[in-house]
Amino acid sequence: MTSLFGLEPGVLPxxxxxxxxxxxxxxxxxxxxxxxxxxxxxxxxxxxxxxxRKLGARxxxxxxxxxxxxxxxxTPLERFVVIEELLAAGAPVSAHWIADxxxxxxxxxHGTEEQKQRFLPGIAAGECLFAVGLSxxxxxxxxxxxxxxxxxxxxGWLIDGTKIWTxxxxxxxxxxxxxxxxPAGDSRxxxxxxxxxxxxxxxxxxxxxxxxxxxxxxxxxxxTSAFVPDSMxxxxxxxxxAQVNGELAYERSGPERLLSTTLLLRLLAAREDADPRTIGRxxxxxxxxxxxxxxxxxxxxxxxxxxTAAAMVKxxxxxxxxxxxxxxxxxxxxxxxTSTDLFTRILAEAVVQAPTxxxxxxxxEILRGVIARSLGVR
Numbered sequence: 001m002t003s004l005f006g007l008e009p010g011v012l013p014x015x016x017x018x019x020x021x022x023x024x025x026x027x028x029x030x031x032x033x034x035x036x037x038x039x040x041x042x043x044x045x046x047x048x049x050x051x052x053r054k055l056g057a058r059x060x061x062x063x064x065x066x067x068x069x070x071x072x073x074x075t076p077l078e079r080f081v082v083i084e085e086l087l088a089a090g091a092p093v094s095a096h097w098i099a100d101x102x103x104x105x106x107x108x109x110h111g112t113e114e115q116k117q118r119f120l121p122g123i124a125a126g127e128c129l130f131a132v133g134l135s136x137x138x139x140x141x142x143x144x145x146x147x148x149x150x151x152x153x154x155x156g157w158l159i160d161g162t163k164i165w166t167x168x169x170x171x172x173x174x175x176x177x178x179x180x181x182x183p184a185g186d187s188r189x190x191x192x193x194x195x196x197x198x199x200x201x202x203x204x205x206x207x208x209x210x211x212x213x214x215x216x217x218x219x220x221x222x223x224t225s226a227f228v229p230d231s232m233x234x235x236x237x238x239x240x241x242a243q244v245n246g247e248l249a250y251e252r253s254g255p256e257r258l259l260s261t262t263l264l265l266r267l268l269a270a271r272e273d274a275d276p277r278t279i280g281r282x283x284x285x286x287x288x289x290x291x292x293x294x295x296x297x298x299x300x301x302x303x304x305x306x307x308t309a310a311a312m313v314k315x316x317x318x319x320x321x322x323x324x325x326x327x328x329x330x331x332x333x334x335x336x337x338t339s340t341d342l343f344t345r346i347l348a349e350a351v352v353q354a355p356t357x358x359x360x361x362x363x364x365e366i367l368r369g370v371i372a373r374s375l376g377v378r
Contacts, residue, residue, distance in 0.1 A: 010294025016081045023085040026058070031089075038090030038342070040349035041260045044356070045217055046092030049171065052126035055086075055093075061100050062124030065108065070121030076301040080294065084255050090263040090346070094217070098167060099123045099130035101254060102247040103176060106194075110235030110243055115196065119174065133163035133177035133197075133221060134244070142366075143178065143244065144188040148223060150179040150195060156229040157181070157195065159203070162222050169206050169219040174198045177223075178240050192240035196232040203227065213337055213352050245307060254297075258289045258317030261324040264350050267343040268328050278327050282320075289317050308374040311367040325350045 030036050035054070039046045055061050063079040065071020086093050104123050107116055122128025139145045148161025159179055169175060175197050182191030197204060203226030209218040235243045265286070269279045292313045299306045328347050335348030 008295050008298070009291045010296070010298050012077055012081060012294060013075075016078055019078055020081050020085060023060070023082055027085065027089045027091060030054075030091075036092050038263060038346070039092065040090060040264055040346045041353040042087060042090045042263075043093050043097045043256045043260070044167070044353060045094060045215055045349065046090065047094045047168070047171065047217070048092035049095045049126070049129065051092050052096040052129075054126075055096070056124060056126030059124075061096055061126050062104055062120065065104055065120050065124050069108075069116050070124040071104075072124070076297055077294075080255065080297045084259065087256055087259040088262045088266070094168065095129055095171060096123070096126050097256075098132055099128060102132065103130040106176065106234065106243065106247050109246065110194075110239075112231070114231060115234070119196075122173070128174070129168065129172045131166050131169040131172040131175035131199075131219075131221075132247075133166055133169075133175050135163060135165045137162055137164050137220075144184070144192075144241070146178055146180055146192060148177065148179050150181050150193065150228070153227070156227055156231075157233070159195065159197070159223040159226045159228060162220060164218075164220045165209070166206075166219045166221045167217060169199070169221050170208060170216065172199050175221070176234060178244055181237055181240075189241040191238060192244075193237045194234040194240045194243055195228045196234055197223075197226060197228055198232070201226060211352060215352075248307070248310075255290065255293050257314045258286065258293065258320055260353070261321045261350050262286070264328055264343075264346050265324045267346060268324070268331070271331065271343065273331055275327075275330070278330075282324060282327060285320055285323070289313065289320060293317070308371055311370040315367045315371070322354055325354050 031038070036048060036051050052061065059072040060082050062071040063074045063082065064076050065073070067073045083093070100123060104120060107120055119128055123130070133148070134143055136146055136148060148159065148163060150157040150159045159177065161179070163177060166175070177195050177197055179193055179195055180191055181193040184191050203224045205222045205224070207220040207222065208216050209220055210216055211218075265282060268274050292309070296306050296309050296313060299309070325347070328350070333344055333347060335351045336344050337348040337352070339345045339348070
């Protein structure tokens with residue numbers, strides 16, 4: 001049965017079973033030999049460029065990129081299976097995450113041939129890491145209020161302004177920035193464009209934003225007359241809002257929006273003091289959300305842009321992630337980031353990250369606004 005948002009329960013093709021087992025075998029071997037250290041919220045804090053290159057060598061990055069550009073030319077649903085297994089295992093995938101998740105589709109959809117040839121092979125190999133510059137100080141999730149401006153100059157543009165909460169900018173080789181190139185208009189959605197800024201470069205300062213535990217993932221990026229040549233404009237000048245919204249469907253709809261604390265749930269379920277009713281309830285919720293996430297992946301594979309459904313799944317998924325943490329806290333275990341006990345450490349990592357769950361990728365209030373507009377009640 002089709003839902004109000006045109007979302008049907010997702011079903012993965014039978015042929016993905018073999019691929020799933022290949023990923024599980026790889027992860028088991030890597031874990032046994034110390035190839036990676038499991039972490040909670042691994043797509044945010046699990047940064048290991050060497051591990052990313054291992055995935056690239058196996059064809060598990062840029063899976064939906066055509067072979068012409070160095071990709072594996074596989075389906076979005078096969079990619080879904082791979083990232084689902086990586087997230088469930090707490091594998092360190094944050095180094096390549098943004099490049100693989102939304103920059104690659106953005107380049108395929110809007111990039112020039114030169115841009116595709118330059119960046120896509122590196123993304124597929126895990127050797128070209130990207131950041132995305134969207135949020136700005138004092139703007140929250142209101143992307144349309146962007147004040148970072150690009151001014152026309154000979155042969156390109158000069159960017160001035162600030163982006164904040166920029167994930168992985170300190171390790172990125174490039175970033176895609178949403179900038180204002182013209183007047184906002186009545187809707188404020190006009191006059192926005194996307195530009196590729198290679199890093200490091202003159203006029204771009206990357207300032208670290210440390211987490212409460214000292215971790216470094218977020219950054220403030222300050223542009224001071226940073227030059228971007230015309231060849232690095234992504235898509236059409238003035239079409240940035242439409243392009244970003246298409247990319248946000250990839251950002252908000254993936255299984256990372258409900259699997260960030262799955263490793264914690266698995267560890268909780270293995271404990272003798274776990275409440276079976278709680279585990280059953282959480283597992284049922286996870287399964288339902290997973291079916292919806294697969295349904296969105298199916299729509300994306302057909303070329304649709306299920307923006308509203310993606311907003312709905314992200315809203316529900318991030319609250320579920322917090323529920324898992326609350327259930328784990330009931331055990332009475334004191335979170336400790338330095339503990340040698342895996343459950344204790346993973347719980348601590350999840351607690352530290354919890355405040356960001358309902359913020360990143362758009363606050364839940366913004367997402368509900370998206371849903372309300374589609375229902376005609378806003």
